[in-house]
Amino acid sequence: MKDSTVVDLSAIRTTCQNCGLYQLCLPMGLEEGDMDRLDKVIKRRRKIEKGDHLYRMRDAFNTVYAIRSGSVKTYTSIENGAEQVTGFHLPGELLGLNAVSTKFHTDSAVALETASVCEIPFDRLEDLTREIPSMQHHMLHVMSEEIQSDHCQLMMIAKMPAEARLARFLLSLSMHFGNRGFSATEFNLSMSRNDIANLLGLAVETVSRLFSHFQDEGLLTVERKHIVIHDIDGLMDVTTKCPSQPLPNKKSSD
Amino acid sequence: MKDSTVVDLSAIRTTCQNCGLYQLCLPMGLEEGDMDRLDKVIKRRRKIEKGDHLYRMRDAFNTVYAIRSGSVKTYTSIENGAEQVTGFHLPGELLGLNAVSTKFHTDSAVALETASVCEIPFDRLEDLTREIPSMQHHMLHVMSEEIQSDHCQLMMIAKMPAEARLARFLLSLSMHFGNRGFSATEFNLSMSRNDIANLLGLAVETVSRLFSHFQDEGLLTVERKHIVIHDIDGLMDVTTKCPSQPLPNKKSSD
């Protein structure tokens, strides 16, 4: 790679092979030939600005998106205009697959900050799955992971008090950043308090109050969007202090 | 036109072709040859009694289940033993697919009453998806439907008051029965109040009170497990009492 001047970067083809994230959005152990085939299908690096939509609810579904940078919020909305945030998505995640059954999107995806994504035409991807077995497996993998994540979310909203929900949310974010090589204890929240509250099934005021609480207790420092976690274990304690859950189960195999 | 080969009627086992539910658990428009192949893979009619588990969390994942009769509850449990019911499943539904990513089950499935299921070895099924494209599509379809359903559930628990949640739950059940040719206004609840409460993120007492409340208002009659819905529109009004949400789609057979 020549690192000369500002020359046409566009000439340097960004491929999955030199994308640091491909381990996240592609199946493991893809052979080079397969990756080439995939590369031919993918439209790379579409850049989107904060507030831009990747897709909207009821749009025809024909593209899957892989996040390269930035962060994206997915949400479903109701006729009344009420919104339900279903998740925040970071680089390496694949978006849009949940629309397979309907042929149109059932949620919307909007950039929370400037972001870049790869676009993958779904019909082409589906063709590829027949040639690359692990690709098919991977799509199922991605979807089943979303299901698990949703179940987790359900359990959280259904059973955990507000305190624990926010703590869990922050820990989850921390872990994601950590896994991507960023600091797990200091990061910026790209989403608004409103979005957080919505995702967690809380009122904005409650989220705000909880941030203050956590700060008062020395668990973290929060200033606007900037978060510094001082006591991860303390936050974890908060997540486990749900009313209806007494003893830490050892390892009895049910 | 292919005319079907002569078969020995006396030797007819239960096949997908003569199962009244195959439209629900199999992809549409499967050719006869394909169905035969599928038939060879499926172990039919395993009978399970109330309380028996189809699979448990952490079990190795190697089988997908199609419900033929009865009803099944799926739930996940957290490290400490707390349970979260993730759904009730009726004949025609496919269970277990959400474990694809982990190779072991992340939820448990237990019969709420005597039931019979078909077992489909997943590795064989995965092989078949390469030979039968629509089969692959169908599996994605099933999973993306589950994701949508989970999102719906999330929205419900996050945003709707208790009243609306139970009303919506009953309407959903009603619709499912209706779609399967049973009465949409009179049926039995195979699950306990506890299970309902758990699914809806409520306390058992709240569910009980709401049943009484609905009965007082003449919306339905409930006696133990037996439900008669008198005023479907009235129930729908209840679900829209909150700032948002759902109109259960009629005629979508999921």
Added chain:
DNA sequence: CGAAGCGTTGAGTGCTTTCAATAGTTGTGG
């Protein structure tokens, strides 16, 4: 600079939960 939007904080209300007691149901063993 002023308007608009986001975020924080306070006070009061209310929906749901928890606690508690009573019935109805199921199952088991004498």
Added chain:
DNA sequence: CCACAACTATTGAAAGCACTCAACGCTTCG
């Protein structure tokens, strides 16, 4: 067959957590 235990369901009363309403400070941006 009945008795007793265990479980499920219903109902009441009181308490609590999170929400709504409301005001204010801070930030962003035209």
